[in-house]
Amino acid sequence: MIDTYLIPLLKILFVLNATLVGVTYMVLLERKVIAWVQVRLGPMRVGPYGVLQPIADAVKLILKEDITPTRADKWVFTAAPIIVMVPALITFAVIPFGPVVNLFGRQVPLYITDVNVGLLYIVSVASIGVYGIILGGWASNSKFPLLASLRASAQLISYEVAVTMTLVSMIMTAGTLSMVKIVESQYNAHLWFIFVQPVAFVLFFIGGLAETNRAPFDMAEAEQELTGGFHTEYSGMRFALFFLAEYANMIVVSSVATTLFLGGWLRPFPNIAALSFLGIIPSWMWFLLKTFVFLYIFLWVRATLPRYRYDQLMRLGWKVLIPVAIANVVVTGIVMVLF
Amino acid sequence: MITPTHYMLLSTALFIIGVLGVMLRRNIIVIFMSIELILNAVNINLIAFSYQLQNGIGQVFAIFVIAVAAAEAAVGLGIILAFYRNKETINIDEMSVMRW
Amino acid sequence: MTTHTGQMFDTEELVINMGPQHPSTHGVLRVVLRLDGERVVSSDVVIGYLHRGIEKLSENRNWTQIILLTDRMDYVAAATNNVGYCETVEKLMQLEVPRRARYIRTAICELQRIASHCLWLGTHAMDIGAMTVFLYAFRERELILDLFEEYCGARLTYNSMRIGGLPLDIPVGWDKKVLEFCNIMSEKVDEYEELLTHNRIWLERTRGVGVISAEQAIAIGLSGPPLRGSGVARDVRKDEPYAAYDEMKFEVPIGTNGDTYDRYLVRLEEFRQSIKIIRQSIEGLPEGPIVGKVPRLIKPAVGETYHAIESPKGELGYFIVSDGKSTNPYRFRVRPPSFCNLQALPQLIKGHMVADVVALIGSIDVVLGEVDR
Amino acid sequence: MNQAIAFYVLSAFILGFAVLVVSTRNTVHAVLYLVLNFLAVAALYVLLTAQFLAVIQVLVYAGGIVVLYLFVVMLVNLKRPPEDHSAPQRHSWIGFGLSGLVLLELAVIIGYGSIAPPGPANAQNTDLAMYNVEKIGMLLYTDYLIPFEVASMLLLVAMVGAIILAKREL
Numbered sequence: 001m002i003d004t005y006l007i008p009l010l011k012i013l014f015v016l017n018a019t020l021v022g023v024t025y026m027v028l029l030e031r032k033v034i035a036w037v038q039v040r041l042g043p044m045r046v047g048p049y050g051v052l053q054p055i056a057d058a059v060k061l062i063l064k065e066d067i068t069p070t071r072a073d074k075w076v077f078t079a080a081p082i083i084v085m086v087p088a089l090i091t092f093a094v095i096p097f098g099p100v101v102n103l104f105g106r107q108v109p110l111y112i113t114d115v116n117v118g119l120l121y122i123v124s125v126a127s128i129g130v131y132g133i134i135l136g137g138w139a140s141n142s143k144f145p146l147l148a149s150l151r152a153s154a155q156l157i158s159y160e161v162a163v164t165m166t167l168v169s170m171i172m173t174a175g176t177l178s179m180v181k182i183v184e185s186q187y188n189a190h191l192w193f194i195f196v197q198p199v200a201f202v203l204f205f206i207g208g209l210a211e212t213n214r215a216p217f218d219m220a221e222a223e224q225e226l227t228g229g230f231h232t233e234y235s236g237m238r239f240a241l242f243f244l245a246e247y248a249n250m251i252v253v254s255s256v257a258t259t260l261f262l263g264g265w266l267r268p269f270p271n272i273a274a275l276s277f278l279g280i281i282p283s284w285m286w287f288l289l290k291t292f293v294f295l296y297i298f299l300w301v302r303a304t305l306p307r308y309r310y311d312q313l314m315r316l317g318w319k320v321l322i323p324v325a326i327a328n329v330v331v332t333g334i335v336m337v338l339f
Numbered sequence: 340m341i342t343p344t345h346y347m348l349l350s351t352a353l354f355i356i357g358v359l360g361v362m363l364r365r366n367i368i369v370i371f372m373s374i375e376l377i378l379n380a381v382n383i384n385l386i387a388f389s390y391q392l393q394n395g396i397g398q399v400f401a402i403f404v405i406a407v408a409a410a411e412a413a414v415g416l417g418i419i420l421a422f423y424r425n426k427e428t429i430n431i432d433e434m435s436v437m438r439w
Numbered sequence: 440m441t442t443h444t445g446q447m448f449d450t451e452e453l454v455i456n457m458g459p460q461h462p463s464t465h466g467v468l469r470v471v472l473r474l475d476g477e478r479v480v481s482s483d484v485v486i487g488y489l490h491r492g493i494e495k496l497s498e499n500r501n502w503t504q505i506i507l508l509t510d511r512m513d514y515v516a517a518a519t520n521n522v523g524y525c526e527t528v529e530k531l532m533q534l535e536v537p538r539r540a541r542y543i544r545t546a547i548c549e550l551q552r553i554a555s556h557c558l559w560l561g562t563h564a565m566d567i568g569a570m571t572v573f574l575y576a577f578r579e580r581e582l583i584l585d586l587f588e589e590y591c592g593a594r595l596t597y598n599s600m601r602i603g604g605l606p607l608d609i610p611v612g613w614d615k616k617v618l619e620f621c622n623i624m625s626e627k628v629d630e631y632e633e634l635l636t637h638n639r640i641w642l643e644r645t646r647g648v649g650v651i652s653a654e655q656a657i658a659i660g661l662s663g664p665p666l667r668g669s670g671v672a673r674d675v676r677k678d679e680p681y682a683a684y685d686e687m688k689f690e691v692p693i694g695t696n697g698d699t700y701d702r703y704l705v706r707l708e709e710f711r712q713s714i715k716i717i718r719q720s721i722e723g724l725p726e727g728p729i730v731g732k733v734p735r736l737i738k739p740a741v742g743e744t745y746h747a748i749e750s751p752k753g754e755l756g757y758f759i760v761s762d763g764k765s766t767n768p769y770r771f772r773v774r775p776p777s778f779c780n781l782q783a784l785p786q787l788i789k790g791h792m793v794a795d796v797v798a799l800i801g802s803i804d805v806v807l808g809e810v811d812r
Numbered sequence: 813m814n815q816a817i818a819f820y821v822l823s824a825f826i827l828g829f830a831v832l833v834v835s836t837r838n839t840v841h842a843v844l845y846l847v848l849n850f851l852a853v854a855a856l857y858v859l860l861t862a863q864f865l866a867v868i869q870v871l872v873y874a875g876g877i878v879v880l881y882l883f884v885v886m887l888v889n890l891k892r893p894p895e896d897h898s899a900p901q902r903h904s905w906i907g908f909g910l911s912g913l914v915l916l917e918l919a920v921i922i923g924y925g926s927i928a929p930p931g932p933a934n935a936q937n938t939d940l941a942m943y944n945v946e947k948i949g950m951l952l953y954t955d956y957l958i959p960f961e962v963a964s965m966l967l968l969v970a971m972v973g974a975i976i977l978a979k980r981e982l
Contacts (some may be wrong), residue, residue, distance in 0.1 A: 038574035076840065117945055120867040127875025131847065134882055138840060150886060157879065177945055216568070216640055306640045307568025309794045310477065341819050346860075349823045351918045353830055355911055360834035362907030368839055368885055372846050375877065376830050379853055382865075390860040393940050395951045398862050402952070405872050406963040410970030412877045416884045417977030423888050 003106075011112050015092050019248060024054035026247040030299050037303040058240070066236035069141050077139035081234065081241035084132030087125045088248035094118045095255045096180045098265045098284035110265070110284055111180060118179040119171060122256055123164050126211065129249070130156050133230055136242065140233035149230035151310060152219050156211060158317040163207035165325030166200045169332045170260050173197055183264035190270070194261040199328050201261045203321060205297075208253035210317065212246060215301040216308050254294035255287075262290045346387030353380035367429050371415055378408045452480060457796065459488050465562060465800060466807030470784070472796065479796060482788050484781060489811040497771040502528055502602060502737045505771065510596035512775065513809040516555040518547045518587070519750040521600035526681055527746035527757040528602045532739045539727040540604040541683040546617065546720040547590075547599060548682065548748075549713040553624065554583040555751035556706050556713075560631060563703070563801035567644050572634055579627050582620050589613060602737055604730035614721045621714045628710045636707070645699040649787045649799040652697060659786070660779045663753025664705045665803050669697030675749035682748075686723075687716050699802040706804075738766050752776040752804055775809040818859055825852040839885045843878060850874040861941035864948050 028043065028050065035042025043050035068077055098110030115121055130153045137149020173196055174182040186192055194201045210217040219229065231242045258264060265283035269275050281289075308316065353376060360373025382401045389397025423429050457470040467488035473480045493512060497505045509520040522544050529536055536544075561576035584594045589610055591599040599606070635641045651661070656669040666673055674691040676684040692708035694701030741763035747756035753776025760770035780803045787803070788796050829849035836842045850873045857866035940947055952960055 034570070038571050039578060040574060073838075073840070076844070115863065116943070117863045117867045120864075120871065124867050124871035124875055127871055127879075128847075130875070130879055131882070134879070134886070135840075135844075138886060146886065150883065153879070153883075218568075303571050304634070305569065306564065306635075306638065306644060308640055309644060309792060311792065312643055341816055345819065345823075349826065351915070352827055354918070355915055356827065356830040356834055358911045358914055359907060362910060364834065366839060368881065368888070369834070369842055372833055372842060372881065375846065375873075376833065376849070379850065379873075382869075383853065383856065386857055386860050386862045386865055389940075390862065395940060395944075395947045396955075398865050398944075398948055399951050399956050401862075401865055402868060402948070403959060403963055405868060406967060409872055409877055410966050412880055413970045413974040414977070416880055417974040420884060420887065421977045429888055 007106075007108060008112060012093070015097075015112060016089060019089060019092055019251065020244075022251060023244045023247045024058060026251065026295065027057065027244075028053050029295070030247075030302070033296065033299040034303045037300070061237055061240040064236040066238060067233075069233045072141040072233070073139045076135050077233075078238065080132045080136035080139055081238045081245065082132070083135065084129055084245040085241050085248065087129045088245050088252055091122050091125050091252045092255075094121055094179055095252075095259060096183055096264050097287050098282070101283075109180075114178055114180040116176075116178045119167055119177045119182070119260075122252075123160070123167060126249075126252075127160055129245075130160075132242075132245070136234070137230035140230070142233065145230045145232050148219070148232075152213065152230055155213075155217065155219055155310075155313060155317070158314060159207050159210035159217075159321070162317060162321035162325050163204060163211060165322060165329060166203040166207060167260075169197060169200050169325070169329045170204075172329070172332045172336060174260075179259050179264075183259060183266065186263040187266055187270050192261060192263040192266075197261070197328070197332070199324065201257075203325050203328065204257060204260070205294075207321060208257065209298070209301065210313070212249040212253055212298075214246070214250065214298060216305045217313055218302075218307060219310065219313070250295065250298055251291070254291045254298065257294050258287060258290040262293075343387050343391045346383060350380040350383040350387070353377075353383065365430050365432065367419055367431050367434070370431065371412065371419075375408060375412070378404055465805060468781075468800070468805065468807055468810070470788075470796065470800075472788075472793065474793065477792050479788050479791055479793065482785050482796070484784050486778075486781070486807070486810050489807045491812070493812045494771050494773065497768060499767055501766040502739070502768065505768070506600060506602075507596075507598055510598055511808060512773065512812060513555075513750060513752065513755070513777070513806050514595055515558050515806050516551045516751045517596050518551040518599050519555075519748065519755065521597065522548055522682065523746070523748040523750065523755050524757055525600040525602050526748065527744060527759055528737070528739065530746045531742060531744045531759060531761060532602075532737070534603050534733060535731045536604055537728045537731055538683070538725045540729045540731070542720045542724050543605055543609060543729070544600070544682040545684060545687065546717050547587075549716045549720070550583050550586060550617070552713045552751045553710060554580050556710055557583075559706060559751075559801070559804045563798070563804075564635060566797045566801045567641065569635065569638075569641065572631060575627070575630060575634075579624060582623065586613070586616060586620060589616070601730065601733075603733035604728075608729050614724060617717060617721050621718050625711065625714055628707065628714075631710075632707065636704070642700065644794075644798060645703060645802075648699045648791065648795050649802060650696060650698045651783060651787065655786070656697065656783075659783045661753070661783055662776050662779060663749070663751070664702055664709065665780050665783065666753070667692065668694035668702035668705045670695055673754075675747050675754050679747065681746075683720060684716075687719050689716050699798055702802050736766065739763070743770075747774070750776055752806065752809065753780055773812060775812065777805040777807075777809040778812075781805050781810055815859065819856075822852050822856045822859065825849075826856065840882070843882050843885055846881070847874050847878050850878065862944065864945045 031053075032042040032050070043053040046052045046056045068074055093112045094115055096109075096111035096114070100107055100109040102108070133149050133156065134153045137145045137147075137152075140146070170182075170193065171177060173193055174185045176182060176185065189196070209215050213219060231239055234242060263270065265287045267275070267278040267281065267283070267286050269278075357373045357375075357377035357380060360376065361370050364370055364373070382404055385397040385401045385404070387397075389395060389401075419429060422434065426433065428434075453474040455472050455474060457472060459467040459469045469485040469488070470482055471485065472482045491511070493508045497508055500508070506521055506524060509524040510517040512520050526536075528534075557576040557580040561573035561580075564570075564572035564576075587597055587599070588594050590613060591597045591607070593599075651659075651665070651669050653669045653671050656666050656671055661669070662673070670693055672691060672693050675681070676687075676689075677691055689712045692705045692712065694705050739761040741761060743758065743760040745756055745758040747754045749755075754774070755776055756774035758770075758772040758774070759768050762769040783803060784799065787799050791799070826849055829845045829852060832845040833842050833849060836845065850869060854866040854869040854874070857863075857869060
C-alpha cells in the first residue's frame with residue numbers, strides 16, 4: 001500500500017514544490033546574472049543581496065489587480081495561462097533525478113516514474129503548451145495580441161519539428177525511449193552522448209532556446225510586436241503564470257538536455273576508477289549541477305545576443321535547423337549500420 | 340471485467356455522435372471535426388481488439404489511420420481556407436456553386 | 440482601413456501608430472505606419488511634440504542670453520551647440536578668438552561627440568535586442584559627464600562657452616584626467632567592436648537594411664555619419680575647419696554601401712578619431728588668454744551670416760541677422776542635422792519590416808529636441 | 813477493479829466532450845472540447861497498454877491536427893461572429909434518420925459478436941504491454957514496410973497540396 005501510493009505521492013509533492021520554488025528563484029537568478037554581465041548589481045534591496053526578491057515579486061503579483069478585457073471570453077482567458085503552465089510541470093514526472101537509492105531502508109528510485117515512452121511523452125506534452133499561447137492571444141479580444149499569438153505559436157511549431165528530429169537521432173544512439181535507460185546506456189557506453197552526438201546537442205540547444213521563446217528568439221517582447229506580444233491584456237496572477245511557465249519550460253529543456261547529453265546523474269567520467277573520488281558528491285547533486293550549467297547558458301545568451309527578426313527566425317528554423325537535423329538522423333543511421 | 344464489447348459500445352457511441360455532427364452542423368470546420376471523431380472511434384476499436392488478441396497489428400493499423408487523418412486534415416483545411424478567401428463564408432449551404 | 444481590392448486574400452491595410460510614447464522612437468516622435476501584413480507600405484512622420492519656439496524666444500533676448508537656449512536644442516551634445524552659436528556670432532563681429540580657447544573648444548567638441556555616440560550605440564543596440572551594450576556605453580558616457588561637471592559645473596546643459604572665448608580656464612589636473620579617459624576609452628571601443636561587429640545576428644539585422652545611395656543622400660540633404668555612411672566624403676571639420684581643427688591630424692571614416700551596418704562602422708571609427716583629436720589638442724595646449732577683445736556690450740553691426748560646424752549628428756548651422764540697433768538678434772535660424780536626416784525616414788522605411796523601422800530610427804540617430812526646436 | 817472505474821470515467825469524458833464538440837455554438841470552444849476528447853482517448857489507450865499509441869495520439873492529434881484547426885478557426889472567424897443556426901429549412905430529421913439506421917446496424921453486429929473470445933489471463937505484463945514500442949517498431953519495419961512507405965508518400969502529397977492551396981501567390 002505504502003509503496004504504490006504514498007511514496008509516489010510524496011515524490012510528486014516534493015518535485016512540484018521544488019520546481020515552483022526553483023522557478024521563482026530562476027527569476028531572481030536571471031536578473032542577477034544579467035546584472036553582473038552588465039556591470040551592475042541587480043536586485044539588492046529585499047533581504048541580504050536581494051535573496052528575498054522572489055517573495056516580494058510573488059506578493060506584488062498576487063496583490064495586483066487582475067483585469068479581464070471587456071467582451072473577452074472569460075473562461076478561455078483564465079484557462080490559457082494554466083494550459084501553458086501545466087505541460088511544463090507534468091514533464092518532470094519522467095525526468096530521472098537519480099538512480100535507485102535506499103532511503104530509510106527502502107529502495108526508492110529518485111524519479112517519479114519510468115515510462116517506456118519517456119522521451120516521446122516529453123515531446124508530446126510540450127506540443128500541448130502551444131494551445132495556451134494561441135488561446136491567450138485569442139481570448140484577449142483585440143487584434144494585436146491575436147496576431148502576436150499566431151506568430152509566436154508558428155515559431156513554436158516550426159522549432160518543435162526541429163527538436164523532435166534531433167531527438168530521433170538521440171533515440172537511435174541510445175536505443176531506447178525511456179529516460180532512465182538512456183542514462184544507463186550512457187553509463188554502459190562509457191561516455192556522455194554529447195561527445196557521440198555534438199551536432200544533435202547544438203541543434204537541441206538552439207531548438208530549446210526557440211521553444212521557450214528565449215534569447216535571440218524572444219518574440220514576446222520584441223519591439224516589432226508594438227504591443228508586447230500575446231500576454232498584453234494579462235495582469236496580476238495570470239500574467240505571473242505565463243511568466244513562470246516560461247521559466248518552468250526553461251528548466252524542463254535544461255533537465256532534458258542534461259539527461260540526454262550529459263548523462264543525467266552520472267559523475268563526469270563514470271567508468272574510470274581513478275576518478276572515483278568524484279563519487280562523494282551524491283548523484284542527484286550532479287544532475288542539479290549540470291542543469292544549472294545549462295540554465296546559466298540560457299541566461300548568458302539572453303544577456304549578450306541581439307534579437308532575430310521574425311522572418312529570419314522562421315527561415316533559420318525551416319531552412320537550417322530542420323534539414324541539418326534530418327541529415328544528422330541519416331548520418332547516425334549510416335554510422336550505426338557500419339559499426 | 341472490461342470486455343471488448345464495452346469498448347465496441349463506446350466506439351459506436353462516439354461514431355454516432357460523429358455522424359450526427361456531420362449531418363446536423365452547418366459550419367464546415369465543425370463537420371471536419373466530427374470526421375476526426377469518427378476516425379477516433381475506429382481507432383478505439385482497433386486498439387481494443389489489439390489488446391484483446393495481444394498482437395500489435397491493431398496498433399500498427401491505428402498509426403496508419405492517424406497518418407491518413409493528418410493528411411486529410413491538412414488538405415481539407417487548405418481547401419476551406421482557399422474557399423473562405425473567395426466566398427467569405429464557411430457555411431456549407433453556400434458551398435453549392437461548382438465554379439466560383 | 441482601405442482594402443486591397445483584387446488581392447486573393449483581402450488583407451486590409453493595417454494603419455498603426457508608432458506613437459509618441461514608444462520605447463524605441465528616441466523621444467516624442469510619431470511614425471504613422473501603413474502595413475501590409477509585416478511590410479511597411481508607406482509611412483509619414485509626425486513631429487512637433489517638443490516644439491518650444493527657441494527661435495522666436497531668442498528674438499527678445501540679448502546675444503549672451505541665447506547661449507542658454509542653444510543648450511536645450513540637441514541636449515545630448517549641448518557643448519557643440521554652444522560652440523556653433525558662439526562661433527557664428529564671432530564670425531559676424533569678426534572677433535579674434537585666442538589659440539588656447541580654440542584648442543579647448545576642439546577638445547570639448549570631440550568629448551561631446553564621444554558622449555553622443557555612446558548614447559547612440561547604447562540605444563541602437565538596445566532596440567535590436569543587445570541589452571548589455573547599453574550599459575557598457577553608458578558607463579563610458581558617465582566618465583565624460585564627470586569631466587564636463589568638473590569643467591563647467593553641469594552634466595547635460597553646460598552653457599560652457601562665451602562669445603569670444605571661454606568663461607573659465609580648465610581646472611588644474613583636468614587635462615591629465617582627459618588623457619587618462621582617452622586611454623580607457625580606446626580599450627572600451629575595442630570592447631564594443633568585440634560584442635557587435637562580427638556578431639552574426641547583428642550582421643543579419645543591420646546589413647542591407649535601409650540602404651541609401653550617395654546621390655539620394657545628397658538629394659535628401661543628409662549630413663554627418665548617415666551621409667558619410669553612403670560614401671560621400673563630406674565633413675565640416677575638414678572642408679570648412681573651425682576652432683582648431685585645421686591644426687589637427689585625423690581621417691574621416693567613409694562607408695561604402697550606405698546601409699545600417701556601414702553607418703554603425705562609421706560612427707565606431709569616429710570614436711577612435713575623436714580620441715586621437717582630443718589627445719592632440721590636450722597635449723598641444725598652448726598658453727595664453729582664454730578670452731579675446733570683446734566689447735562690454737555686444738551689439739554687432741547690421742548684417743547676417745551663416746556658419747556651420749560638425750555636430751555628432753551632422754552639419755549644425757546657425758544663420759543670424761542683426762539690425763545693428765538693438766542688442767537682440769533680428770532673426771535667429773538653426774539648421775539642425777537631426778531634422779534634415781529625419782526627412783530620409785519615410786523613404787528608408789518603405790518596403791522594410793516593422794522591426795527594421797526601429798533599427799533605422801536608431802541608425803539615423805535623431806534627437807527630438809533638435810528636430811522640433 | 814480500478815481498471816473498470818477508470819474505463820467508465822474515461823468513456824464518460826470521451827462521450828461528454830464529443831457531444832459538446834458537436835453542439836457548441838462557438839467554434840473555438842468546439843476545438844477546445846475536441847482537444848480534451850483526444851486527451852481522454854489517449855488516456856484510454858494507456859489503459860489498453862498501448863503506450864506508444866497514446867503518446868502518438870497526443871503528439872499528432874492533439875498537438876498537431878487540432879492546432880491546425882485552431883489556426884484556421886482563428887483566421888476564418890476573425891471578422892465574423894460565431895455562426896448561428898440559421899436556415900431552419902435544413903431538415904435535420906434526415907440526419908437523425910440516417911444515424912438511427914447506422915445505430916441499428918451496429919447494434920445488430922454487437923448482438924451477434926457478443927460471444928467474444930475471452931481475453932488473456934493478465935494482459936498487463938505480456939510482452940506487447942512491456943515492450944510496446946519495440947514490438948510496434950518491429951512490426952512496422954518488417955511486415956508493414958510497404959504500407960509505411962505509402963503512408964509517408966501520402967503525407968508528402970498532403971503537405972505539397974496544403975502549401976499550394978494556402979499560399980497567396982506562388
